[in-house]
Amino acid sequence: MQKILYILFFVMSAISYGQVTVLTDVNTKEPKQNEPVVLTIVQEVVGENMEQQSPLRLPDLSKFDIVGSASEQNTFIDQKRGIRVNQIIYQLYLQPKVTGKVKIGSALLTVNGKIYKSEPFDILVKETSRAETEYLSKDVYLNVEVQDKEVYENQPTVAVLRAYSKNYDNFRKLENIKFPQQNNARIKPISYKKQDIENVNGEMASQVIAMFIIFPEEAGNVEIEPVSAMVKTPEISKIVSNKVKINVKTLPKDSPENFKNAVGKFHVSIKEIAKTEPLEVNKPIDVLVKISGLGNLDEDKLPKLIESKEYTFFKPQIISKLSTNKEGVKGSITAKYVVIPKHEGKINISTESFSFFNPELNQYIDLGVKSIVLNVLNSAQIAAQKSTIDIVDDYTANVLNSVPLPVIEKEKHTQSYRFNFKNLFSGLAVLVMGTFLFFLWIRPKKKALVTVENKPITTIREEEEKIKNLLKPGFEANLEYLKTLLSNRNYSAFFATYEELQQDAEQHIQRKFGMGLKAFLENYKGSQFTEDFRNLEQQISIEKYSPIHDNSHLEELYNSITAIYSEIME
Numbered sequence: 001m002q003k004i005l006y007i008l009f010f011v012m013s014a015i016s017y018g019q020v021t022v023l024t025d026v027n028t029k030e031p032k033q034n035e036p037v038v039l040t041i042v043q044e045v046v047g048e049n050m051e052q053q054s055p056l057r058l059p060d061l062s063k064f065d066i067v068g069s070a071s072e073q074n075t076f077i078d079q080k081r082g083i084r085v086n087q088i089i090y091q092l093y094l095q096p097k098v099t100g101k102v103k104i105g106s107a108l109l110t111v112n113g114k115i116y117k118s119e120p121f122d123i124l125v126k127e128t129s130r131a132e133t134e135y136l137s138k139d140v141y142l143n144v145e146v147q148d149k150e151v152y153e154n155q156p157t158v159a160v161l162r163a164y165s166k167n168y169d170n171f172r173k174l175e176n177i178k179f180p181q182q183n184n185a186r187i188k189p190i191s192y193k194k195q196d197i198e199n200v201n202g203e204m205a206s207q208v209i210a211m212f213i214i215f216p217e218e219a220g221n222v223e224i225e226p227v228s229a230m231v232k233t234p235e236i237s238k239i240v241s242n243k244v245k246i247n248v249k250t251l252p253k254d255s256p257e258n259f260k261n262a263v264g265k266f267h268v269s270i271k272e273i274a275k276t277e278p279l280e281v282n283k284p285i286d287v288l289v290k291i292s293g294l295g296n297l298d299e300d301k302l303p304k305l306i307e308s309k310e311y312t313f314f315k316p317q318i319i320s321k322l323s324t325n326k327e328g329v330k331g332s333i334t335a336k337y338v339v340i341p342k343h344e345g346k347i348n349i350s351t352e353s354f355s356f357f358n359p360e361l362n363q364y365i366d367l368g369v370k371s372i373v374l375n376v377l378n379s380a381q382i383a384a385q386k387s388t389i390d391i392v393d394d395y396t397a398n399v400l401n402s403v404p405l406p407v408i409e410k411e412k413h414t415q416s417y418r419f420n421f422k423n424l425f426s427g428l429a430v431l432v433m434g435t436f437l438f439f440l441w442i443r444p445k446k447k448a449l450v451t452v453e454n455k456p457i458t459t460i461r462e463e464e465e466k467i468k469n470l471l472k473p474g475f476e477a478n479l480e481y482l483k484t485l486l487s488n489r490n491y492s493a494f495f496a497t498y499e500e501l502q503q504d505a506e507q508h509i510q511r512k513f514g515m516g517l518k519a520f521l522e523n524y525k526g527s528q529f530t531e532d533f534r535n536l537e538q539q540i541s542i543e544k545y546s547p548i549h550d551n552s553h554l555e556e557l558y559n560s561i562t563a564i565y566s567e568i569m570e
Contacts, residue, residue, distance in 0.1 A: 019046050020111045024059070024104065024118040031096060032126050036141060037064070038242075041090040041107050041118070048084050052111050056090065059105035059120070064094035065204055072149050074221075074247045091242075093143065093164070095204070096125040140165035140174065142241035144227055146214070150247045154215055154263040154296045155359050156328040157246060158190070161210040161227050164200070171197060171207045173232040179212055180225035185246075186215040186296070187224075188324045193543075193550065213324060215296045217261075219250040251357055256366045262356035264295015264328055268303060270351055270370045279376045285339045287372070289316070289351055292332035297322060302333050303352040303370070310347045313339045323541065341376040348373050478504070479562055486558055489551060495544045498561065505568055521568070529567065536560050 020043070027038040043056055074087045096102060102125055106117035141164045148157045163174055171194065179187045195208040209229070216222045226240040251263075273286035291302050299320065305313055316335035323331055341347050350371035357364050478501040485494040506517045513520055521530040539557060 020044070020050065020109060020114075020116040022056075022107050022109050022116050022118040024107055024121070026104070026123060029121075029123045030126060031123065035095070037094045037096065037123070039092040039094055039104065041092075043088050043090075043107075043109055045086045045111060046083060050111050052086075052109070053113065054108075054110040056088070057108040058092075059107055059118075061092070061094065061104075063097050063102050065097060066092055066094060066200070069093065070143065070145055070242070070244070072245055072247075074150070093141065099125045099127045101125075140167070140170040140231055140239060142227060142229060142239055144224070144241045144244050146224075146244050146246060149245070150249065151216065152249050152263060152357065152359050153219055153251050154217060154261050154357075156213045156215055156264075156296065158326050159212050159214055159224070159244070160208055161212070161241065162206050163209050163229075164204055164206045166203050166205070168197060168205060170231060171205075171209070174209055174229050175232065176230040177210050178228045180227065182225055184216065184218045184222050185224060186217060188213050188215075188329065189538075190324050190326065192539075192553075211326070213326070213328065214246065215328075216246055216248040219248050222246045222248050252362075252364070255357070255364055256353075256355040258353040258366070259355045259357070259364065260301060262295065262297075262301045262354070263359060264293055264297065264356060265358055265360075266291055266293035266295065266297070266301070266354075266356050266367075268351065268354050268367050268370050270349070270372055272372060272374060278382050279341065279374055280382055281341055281344050281376055281378050283340070285341065285374065287313075287337045287339045287349060288334055289337065289370075290332055290334040291354070293356075294330045295328045295356070297329040297331065297333065299333055301354075302335055303354045304335075305337055305339075306350045306352060306369075308349075310343065311339050311341045311349060313337045341374070344376050344378045344381065346373055347376050479565070482558060482561065486551070486554055491554070494554070495540070498540065501561075501565065505565060508569070517568075525567070529564075532560075533564055536564055 023042045025040050027040075031037045039061075041056065041058070045052055070091045072089045072091075075084065101122050103120060103122050105120045109116045143162050143164065144159055145162060146157055146159045151157045161177065163171060165171065177192060179189065181187075190211040190213055192210050197205050197207045200206050210227075212227075214224060222245065224244045224246065226243055228238060228240045230238055268289075268291050270287065270289050273288065275285075279285060287305070289303065289305065291297070299318060302318075305316075314337070316337045319334040319336065321331045322329055322333070339349060348371055350369050353366070353369045355364055355366040478497060482494060482497055482501070485491075485497060502517075509515065509517050509520045513524075515523070518530075521533055525533075536557070539560075543554065543557060
């Protein structure tokens with residue numbers, strides 16, 4: 001319907017200069033009673049000298065309940081004629097109060113002292129059966145409202161998902177909200193927190209059930225597909241929302257060559273992880289490349305190290321600390337590189353150049369190349385700089401690290417004896433006599449001697465590692481404590497305890513398997529379990545920063561935590 005109206009308006013604006021048009025239409029002209037009717041009103045004002053002197057006045061809708069509303073505005077300059085075109089589309093979700101023929105009157109608009117109006121029309125509202133009435137009285141509708149419908153490419157805009165129903169119990173039964181996946185826009189959830197129920201009129205109520213952010217990735221009129229949800233009732237299994245359109249403006253053409261569709265405000269840095277020892281040729285150096293800011297931030301925006309004959313580097317470890325809010329994706333992404341210098345002297349380590357578009361300033365910002373200069377020495381130069389004490393310390397450390405020392409139990413009290421032959425002969429006599437008596441005592445019994453296997457001598461460090469590998473963090477106690485905190489509604493302590501549980505699991509997996517938790521899940525638990533773990537982390541992150549916490553939702557999270565971590569720590 002909206003596409004037809006758009007085409008009609010463009011044709012009309014192409015054949016006229018300076019005009020006003022008002023049109024109205026509905027999605028159906030024969031609705032059933034209590035079935036929602038979508039009324040679309042479109043106004044178009046063409047021309048620089050056309051001054052709108054009053055807001056659009058709606059027709060008489062007293063025979064309808066207004067369930068919800070939405071609007072969309074597009075203002076642009078017609079390049080061929082050089083005139084301004086202002087288009088506004090209103091959508092109203094109505095429910096008829098009466099049956100039979102119902103008249104929808106004219107919408108009125110005053111421009112330059114003249115009143116323009118749409119053509120009135122009639123719709124036929126049919127009666128519904130009693131079963132249909134009972135079913136529709138329980139029905140629930142979804143509506144998506146976009147806060148800013150005119151943005152640049154890749155500039156975020158916030159959308160609100162609102163549910164409407166006459167039955168308050170339906171809001172409790174809504175679950176499994178799913179956002180669309182499409183090629184021309186990227187969608188990220190902000191919060192699944194349900195807000196307070198609002199009374200729209202005497203019968204209908206509404207509730208915000210989710211908020212999400214949209215990153216349109218192409219210019220023009222981008223249509224966002226409907227959001228779906230499930231309702232736990234015998235009659236309804238799945239419901240979908242309306243579609244919304246976003247007017248996406250093309251970015252200015254004078255973009256730098258290094259521009260990679262980064263829109264927002266960003267900062268890039270590079271630094272070396274400081275070490276006490278001097279940098280040596282062919283020895284690894286840890287270098288961090290970091291991008292931080294607010295916008296459409298993701299791993300693809302991170303500038304990479306430039307290859308050079310002066311050094312080599314390996315694939316970096318990516319560390320993401322991101323959160324999604326109403327302004328976009330905020331946080332930082334860090335790439336930890338292991339760099340190996342190839343020769344001594346001054347070595348320049350540089351990143352790719354980086355630029356972004358700032359929608360607030362309406363211009364591109366080129367941050368250029370970020371680099372650090374390191375002074376690398378060879379082994380002879382490092383040895384020449386060391387003092388005698390440093391050399392002795394290094395030699396001692398090498399000996400202590402390479403030679404295993406046996407574990408010896410020391411005696412607290414020692415006595416010294418003076419050596420003399422009298423003591424020697426006396427001791428030998430006692431030893432011979434004792435040996436003779438021992439054989440006399442053991443011979444008649446004919447008992448086999450028990451051979452005791454000597455245990456290999458181990459170092460203190462090896463014994464500590466064995467003990468650590470056998471230890472398992474007390475995650476069961478943490479789970480019980482989480483349950484107690486949830487019962488007491490101590491939410492801040494709940495999330496802090498969960499972070500401790502996650503750290504304990506990370507340390508345990510590192511000690512036992514020699515790898516991080518994420519690598520362990522991918523290698524040992526499979527892709528589905530890994531995806532479930534990521535979804536759990538995302539849900540906890542969303543709930544943690546929610547201004548109001550839902551105890552029932554947190555109980556579901558607790559059950560997921562118990563199931564997943566029990567599988568990890570088995």
